[in-house]
Amino acid sequence: MTDFHFGGQPLDNNLVASISHALHTAGIPNLLWGNYLLTVYGVPTIVDDAAFIVPDTLIETAYTVLADKGFIPCAPSFNCARPHTRRCPPPTSHLHIDENLAVSLYRKSDTLWTIPDLEDFDLSGDADPDVILACDRRLPQPVPGRGRGRFSSALDAVWIPSAVRYCEALILLLCRDYGSPYEDYWVVLLTYMLEFLDGTELLDGDRLGEEYRPFYRALGQADPKMYTHLDALRQDLSKGGILSVRPG
Ligand SMILES: [Zn+2]
Known part of the structure; x- marks a missing residue:
């Protein structure tokens, strides 16, 4: 995963884990967000991005890391450039997987402002009341029609809010x-x-x-x-x- 480079892979758990891992490796703690997160909880919904919450001060660094990994800068012809189609607050920054799918970056202070700083989490245990792993066994197993469910235990880099x-x-x-x-x-x-x-x-x-x-x-x-x-x-x-x- 350390050699990860984006080259048109589909948006799936592997890609989400690679993005999360690339950010962690660059010293940027992150939590999964957006509709993809809903699917991990077992909620069936349409996914149009892989969204991550990062510390406010590391938004620009995160963008640079993902651009260096090969994700595509936004362009006027892409779907997200049409604000009237947006149902939720726009991300602070984003890149693209393709013209319809984004990698979105949200500031912690705009999303999860009441939980401790992401840098302060002890991610070594499983008892934290604020965050859990996306492969946590308490999350539902993947079931057709019921979202994506939990990640495989091999993809243990992705953290989500409890x-x-x-x-x-x-x-x-x-x-x-x-x-x-x-x-x-x-x-x-x-x-x-x-x-x-x-x-x-x-x-x-x-x-x-x-x-x-x-x-x-x-x-x-x-x-x-x-x-x-x-x-x-x-x-x-x-x-x-x-x-x-x-x-x-
Ligand atoms: Zn865009």
Whole structure:
């Protein structure tokens, strides 16, 4: 994997692992993000990129590393250059696998801002509440029609947010982007997580932070009170300085 060079390989677990490993080798800790991450949790969805969260200060370095590995710079004719097709916030930086598929880089402060710095994770054990390996045996096995599931144990370079932290992040992103065109995207992702993972070993709603649980439970029951809970949560988060509302 150390000799990895991109030469048109398809977007699959091998390519994702090679990208993650190349970043790690360059001293850039990273977590899988985007719709590809959903498929690892076992959620069937369309994947249009391999997205990674990296430390804010290493975004440009990560871009350079991936450009040196052969990924393709964006071009005006590529699909991502049409902003009206975008349902989720754009990445800070990205390259391409082909004109339709991107390798997207997101800043940690735009995505998972409440978890510790990526540089500080102890990735030697399996008890971290914030991150797990994409080959973790608690993740579902690959099943046709049910997402990609966990990576093979041979691809042990890829780390993902734990399902609990991911759901908390989705709620925080929904709070941040409430009233924006991205609001629905976060609701849909959270609904998928509830539908496919809630009640499994990976996602017990009681392990979410106490402040997130009323909205999470109400959403799971399609209870109209979820909007009241969401408003209350947004106010609490703003007061606590945890939520900086996206500029309008
Ligand atoms: Zn592009």
